[in-house]
Amino acid sequence: MDIKELRSFCMVVKLGSFSKASKALDLGQPAVSKHIQRLEAELGRQLLERETRPLSLTAAGNSLYRMAEPFVEGLATLDHGSSLAMSPPVTVAVPHGFTGHVLPVAARDLRKAIPTTRIRVLSGTKEEVFELVQTGGADFAIAPDPGASRRFDFTPLYPSERVLITPRDHPFMSHPPRSLEEVARHPLILPRFQTKTRALLESEFRRLRIPYDIAVELDSIELLERYVELGLGLGVGLRGAADMESWIRPGIVSLSHLLPSEMIGLVRSRALPLSQPAAMLIDLLQGQKPQDKPATSRSSAHRRR
Structure with missing residues (x-):
């Protein structure tokens, strides 16, 4: 792949616009568009969803950006003679x-x-x-x-159990759910992408023929706490740390008796x-x-x- 093409691609993703990227790179917009088209032709996959505003990445585009962005940024620091170029992140x-x-x-x-x-x-x-x-x-x-x-x-x-993330005053904090059917009676807040936890939870719901309601799907898991605090639903995830209750604002309820740990x-x-x-x-x-x-x-x- 050409470095110029990768630089154009990363700039388009960062700024969410071909026109903004062309100005930042001091290139004509047709040149930036051609760079992206060449990348897509070389990979045989579409990288950007051009119909959305702002532009969004396809799955292939997301993977390429995660790999290319550190490389392109490193080249930029090297070009400017920065000492950071000697110490990659x-x-x-x-x-x-x-x-x-x-x-x-x-x-x-x-x-x-x-x-x-x-x-x-x-x-x-x-x-x-x-x-x-x-x-x-x-x-x-x-x-x-x-x-x-x-x-x-x-x-x-460490082993990490699966947990419900609830408001601090939720009834589950004092009386944990005894079945997934009890969990499914509440709206759920889940990541839009298919995590193993979400796949496992929905598979169990289907196996047990339990209807459930997904109230909110999030691209950013960091927003989950806020939606839970506002009472839109309950989140499900991996505990992630033994002292999780000491730093997360909502309540944490173990699901280890209902779903396997990892x-x-x-x-x-x-x-x-x-x-x-x-x-x-x-x-x-x-x-x-x-x-x-x-x-x-x-x-x-x-x-x-």
Whole structure:
């Protein structure tokens, strides 16, 4: 791919407009349009939904942007002779719907240790997250176990149960639901994208033939708390951290008796080395694990056998 084409694509995505991107790049709008068309022809996929206003990304466009944007930004700092070009950001990928608090705490501690470190957090579907790790678009991921794989090392951090996110004064806070049928009596607030938690929940509803109402679908999981607080419905997600109740504003109700939990851990590529700041961030994350955590990654244990 041509660097100019990637630069045009990233600018169009950032500004949401071909005309704004052409002005920012000091190019004619036809040239920017041609760059995007060439990218689409080379990939054989449409990257932008041109009928929407502002422009939106297709699934393929979203994947390309997540990989191309750090590269294009890095070239920009290199062009300007910035010292940041010598220290690329530590990039961590997390799945949509992951409500963990463990990463912000570790990121804070890393910045205290190395104040010049930049940290970039990317989110996507679980498949997109694993692809970012495999291709080097992310140093590592905090994600559920990818299963046996020759591509990844998985180091468990902690089990994470599925939870309901409710208003603090909701009846479920004192009397948790005894069945999914009780949960389905309330409107639900779910991510628009298909997370494993959403897929599992809806699969169980269908299997049990339970009708349910999705009140709101969100592209940004960060908005979920606000919609729950306003009483539009109940959210469903992974707990993400043992001390979740201490920092999230709504209430948290365990669904461990109704839906299976998942092991959350560090997912790394076996083929790509880590920078020193990335390795330090991993050490900080592992230091936050509960006392009963597994001590080794699956791959290292396998090597000892």
